[in-house]
Amino acid sequence: MKSFFLAVDIFLCLMVFLCLYRVVFGPTLGDRIVATGAIGTKTLTILVIIGFLYGRVEMFLDISLAYALLNFVGTLAAAKYFEAFEAKGEF
Amino acid sequence: MIRQKYEDVIAQTVVRIMVPFVQLYALYVLAHGHYSPGGGFQGGVILAAALALIFLVYGYEDALDRLGLGTAGRLCSIGVLIYAGIGFICLLLGGNFLDYSRLAPLLQVTAPRARSLGILGIETGVALAVMAAMYSIIMDIVSSETGRDKGNNATEENKTGEICSGGE
Numbered sequence: 001m002k003s004f005f006l007a008v009d010i011f012l013c014l015m016v017f018l019c020l021y022r023v024v025f026g027p028t029l030g031d032r033i034v035a036t037g038a039i040g041t042k043t044l045t046i047l048v049i050i051g052f053l054y055g056r057v058e059m060f061l062d063i064s065l066a067y068a069l070l071n072f073v074g075t076l077a078a079a080k081y082f083e084a085f086e087a088k089g090e091f
Numbered sequence: 092m093i094r095q096k097y098e099d100v101i102a103q104t105v106v107r108i109m110v111p112f113v114q115l116y117a118l119y120v121l122a123h124g125h126y127s128p129g130g131g132f133q134g135g136v137i138l139a140a141a142l143a144l145i146f147l148v149y150g151y152e153d154a155l156d157r158l159g160l161g162t163a164g165r166l167c168s169i170g171v172l173i174y175a176g177i178g179f180i181c182l183l184l185g186g187n188f189l190d191y192s193r194l195a196p197l198l199q200v201t202a203p204r205a206r207s208l209g210i211l212g213i214e215t216g217v218a219l220a221v222m223a224a225m226y227s228i229i230m231d232i233v234s235s236e237t238g239r240d241k242g243n244n245a246t247e248e249n250k251t252g253e254i255c256s257g258g259e
Binding site: 058059062063065066069070073076077080 | 102113116120123127128129133137140143144147148
């Protein structure tokens with residue numbers, strides 16, 4: 001079971017790099033915001049799976065909850081900038 | 092730019108429902124600092140994140156109505172006072188700085204219990220200070236970005252004017 005979790009974890013880490021490509025080279029601001037949110041969601045899952053691997057889920061669950069919260073704040077702030085740029089017609 | 096009134100029913104409703112739970116989670120992180128990751132600083136940052144959510148969705152003025160910058164500065168100082176005050180009480184009771192076991196006769200409990208309570212006390216102070224400091228940093232960045240600080244801008248214009256006239 002542990003090797004299965006490890007494989008899932010490594011696979012998710014590789015997927016993060018695909019999202020990172022969208023963040024760096026994304027043609028529009030919307031791509032970057034959505035890709036950042038996707039990276040945040042994947043990091044959350046990776047953290048919980050690491051908790052399973054180490055046998056301390058409750059500890060890593062706290063970290064991932066705080067991470068999800070800060071990720072939400074960041075996405076909201078980015079979306080707000082996006083709206084302001086769109087209102088001025090330049091993005 | 093970022094301080095325009097943000098009229099979005101979905102975001103406002105979500106944030107209004109979320110903020111109490113975020114603050115409750117911050118108190119959990121603060122109180123469980125002994126057993127799980129977290130503690131004073133992390134709890135304070137999550138409390139500040141709740142305030143940042145309010146500012147992002149309801150706007151600059153509304154956030155200032157809830158917690159003014161003067162109050163934030165006072166809370167920051169009170170947090171440091173709680174931290175240093177507990178430390179100096181231990182010093183007065185004959186121990187080292189932040190030697191919580193000396194608080195045992197004062198709190199009428201055993202020494203290990205006094206250590207636990209002392210750590211909770213200083214972490215509460217740290218959380219207050221961090222929350223207020225983070226909040227005022229966010230608000231200061233936004234106000235300088237939008238040129239909201241009219242007084243500072245005026246003095247800067249005067250200074251540049253003086254420099255220009257001196258050059259002439």
